[in-house]
Amino acid sequence: MNVVTGEEMHQIDRYAIEEIGLKEELLMENAGLAFVNCILPLLEKKTDRVAVLIGVGNNGGDGFVISRSLLEKGYQVDVWLIPPLEKVKGTAKYHMEVFAKCGYQILNFENFTYEHFLEKLTSCTYLIDALLGTGIRGSLRSPYKEIIPAVNKLDRTVISVDLPSGLPSSEVCEVEEAIKATYTVTLQCPKLSAFTYPAREYYGELSVVDIGIPRLAINEISNERFLWTEKDVKRTLPVRKPSSHKGSHGKALIIAGSKTMTGAPVLTTKACHRLGAGLVTLAIPDVAHEVVASQIIEATFHLCSSKNGEINDTHLSDKQLKDRYDAIAVGPGIGRNNTGSFLKTLLTDFQKPIIIDADGLYYLKRYISTLRTRGGATILTPHSGEFAFLINESIKTVEENRFSLSKQFAMQHGVYLLLKGPNTIVTTPTGNQFINPTGNSALAKGGSGDVLTGMVLALVMQQQDLQPAISNAAFLHGKAADILTSHGFSPLSVLASDLVEIMPQVLDRF
Numbered sequence: 001m002n003v004v005t006g007e008e009m010h011q012i013d014r015y016a017i018e019e020i021g022l023k024e025e026l027l028m029e030n031a032g033l034a035f036v037n038c039i040l041p042l043l044e045k046k047t048d049r050v051a052v053l054i055g056v057g058n059n060g061g062d063g064f065v066i067s068r069s070l071l072e073k074g075y076q077v078d079v080w081l082i083p084p085l086e087k088v089k090g091t092a093k094y095h096m097e098v099f100a101k102c103g104y105q106i107l108n109f110e111n112f113t114y115e116h117f118l119e120k121l122t123s124c125t126y127l128i129d130a131l132l133g134t135g136i137r138g139s140l141r142s143p144y145k146e147i148i149p150a151v152n153k154l155d156r157t158v159i160s161v162d163l164p165s166g167l168p169s170s171e172v173c174e175v176e177e178a179i180k181a182t183y184t185v186t187l188q189c190p191k192l193s194a195f196t197y198p199a200r201e202y203y204g205e206l207s208v209v210d211i212g213i214p215r216l217a218i219n220e221i222s223n224e225r226f227l228w229t230e231k232d233v234k235r236t237l238p239v240r241k242p243s244s245h246k247g248s249h250g251k252a253l254i255i256a257g258s259k260t261m262t263g264a265p266v267l268t269t270k271a272c273h274r275l276g277a278g279l280v281t282l283a284i285p286d287v288a289h290e291v292v293a294s295q296i297i298e299a300t301f302h303l304c305s306s307k308n309g310e311i312n313d314t315h316l317s318d319k320q321l322k323d324r325y326d327a328i329a330v331g332p333g334i335g336r337n338n339t340g341s342f343l344k345t346l347l348t349d350f351q352k353p354i355i356i357d358a359d360g361l362y363y364l365k366r367y368i369s370t371l372r373t374r375g376g377a378t379i380l381t382p383h384s385g386e387f388a389f390l391i392n393e394s395i396k397t398v399e400e401n402r403f404s405l406s407k408q409f410a411m412q413h414g415v416y417l418l419l420k421g422p423n424t425i426v427t428t429p430t431g432n433q434f435i436n437p438t439g440n441s442a443l444a445k446g447g448s449g450d451v452l453t454g455m456v457l458a459l460v461m462q463q464q465d466l467q468p469a470i471s472n473a474a475f476l477h478g479k480a481a482d483i484l485t486s487h488g489f490s491p492l493s494v495l496a497s498d499l500v501e502i503m504p505q506v507l508d509r510f
């Protein structure tokens, strides 16, 4: 599913109308009807009053179709036109006239006192927000500037059309004032702001409806940003052949752990096994072996020499690197007190996929120039802080520009970049971006990233195409947290090891 900016959506609409010949009136009709079909299960009783708030542009035009459709179905609807009648133009005007010719009444905001308007809204159970859509520019002006915070204060169920009014549709950082929707039904393509914070919090629960814009129009304009959905996971998750053996599912090497970080290698290794890796070898510093080995029975071990309680040298021979492993993950819990020169050796001598996480990313900064010319694929899995360190920016700058900065970095260094956080983004070396919809704040806890690294490693070995493998790992990782929190676990109490434990039930759904 393509994710677009408002500007791209506008160009898609233009393409559908001007190049393909679909009438704008028809698209608006489709939009309104699709919205109503989507929200009907939310409207409990026909006696509950609905207010539709209609703005000056085409978002308001959708509001007229929605109002007509709800009235035809027997709902009690107050239809509020906020701008003066004569300001409504084009297709919105056409649908306003159709609405009026059906014998339905429009309440003109300008004919009421502000207090009377608010009083009438208070008598409604549901508010439909068709004030502003993708056409918003700059700060809110009157009367929207006053109406929007007032609507937020009413504490009603608010359902926004396309996006919450006041919110920009692109990679926003700050939100001045916008509708705080309970639900948002977005038209045809999700808008980029639905996956950036704090804008995401204004959307409430998000649904996407098809309004009949042909795929050609969407692909012609914007084909580089996608939502990775459950359907995509079902389509791409590897299927184990009955005749397969352990060698068919990949031989993994995990380089992790230190004297003081013995949990990280355990989590990464267990997660890797749970996602179907055939064989897993765990390379750990000799000083951590006893403790770690007592917690893992499925893996084999490779002992590294240590200094300061951390890996100093892996002692992996050229031959081992060439023949023995299909992919390597390096970083969880390795610490930062040595030179990390073993990472440079891996980057140059190992010609297959390497996943670099956590402290591995700290060392990577010294060798970042080797990435471009590496023989195999490189997958980096930073959180915002680690990414900020890699690119010499502040965390704030990263958080405000997650999409653009990850794209720039992945293309510049020729890597797959999984930028963690709510709505993790996977960017390919060619700059395509795939947004993960699963996960919740239960994951904001030490150790959950270590689990993800093991999952990425397992799937990368079992799938030819790396992007689906990486996106599937992020999806299933988030899904594990979602399943736990919807089945009696408080987000406060989910442990990283719970994610590993629940994995069989997560996979059972796919």
Ligand SMILES: NC(=O)C1=CN([C@@H]2O[C@H](COP(=O)(O)OP(=O)(O)OC[C@H]3O[C@@H](n4cnc5c(N)ncnc54)[C@H](OP(=O)(O)O)[C@@H]3O)[C@@H](O)[C@H]2O)[C@@H](O)CC1
Binding pocket: 013, 014, 024, 027, 028, 031, 055, 056, 057, 058, 059, 060, 061, 062, 087, 131, 132, 133, 134, 135, 136, 137, 138, 139, 140, 141, 142, 144, 161, 162, 163, 187, 211
């Ligand atoms: N095109 C299509 O095929 C389809 C489009 N569809 C729908 O159209 C929506 C986009 O419509 P749009 O482009 O008319 O924009 P929209 O946000 O409704 O109004 C913009 C107007 O608002 C005003 N305004 C702007 N900024 C402001 C501010 N800060 N503060 C106050 N006012 C402000 C300004 O008007 P002005 O004040 O200048 O008169 C401007 O002209 C889209 O989200 C979807 O719902 C669907 O029907 C499917 C088919």
Ligand SMILES: Nc1ncnc2c1ncn2[C@@H]1O[C@H](COP(=O)(O)OP(=O)(O)O)[C@@H](O)[C@H]1O
Binding pocket: 358, 383, 420, 421, 422, 423, 424, 438, 439, 440, 441, 442, 443, 444, 445, 446, 447, 448, 449, 450, 451, 452, 477
């Ligand atoms: N609020 C949140 N919503 C969704 N996912 C989150 C949230 N906070 C963290 N995560 C996810 O949890 C994981 C945390 O990884 P990381 O910060 O590397 O943890 P650690 O290294 O301590 O194990 C990432 O996959 C991240 O996307």
Ligand SMILES: [K+]
Binding pocket: 059, 129, 130, 131, 132, 133, 160, 161, 162, 163, 164, 165
């Ligand atoms: K809206």
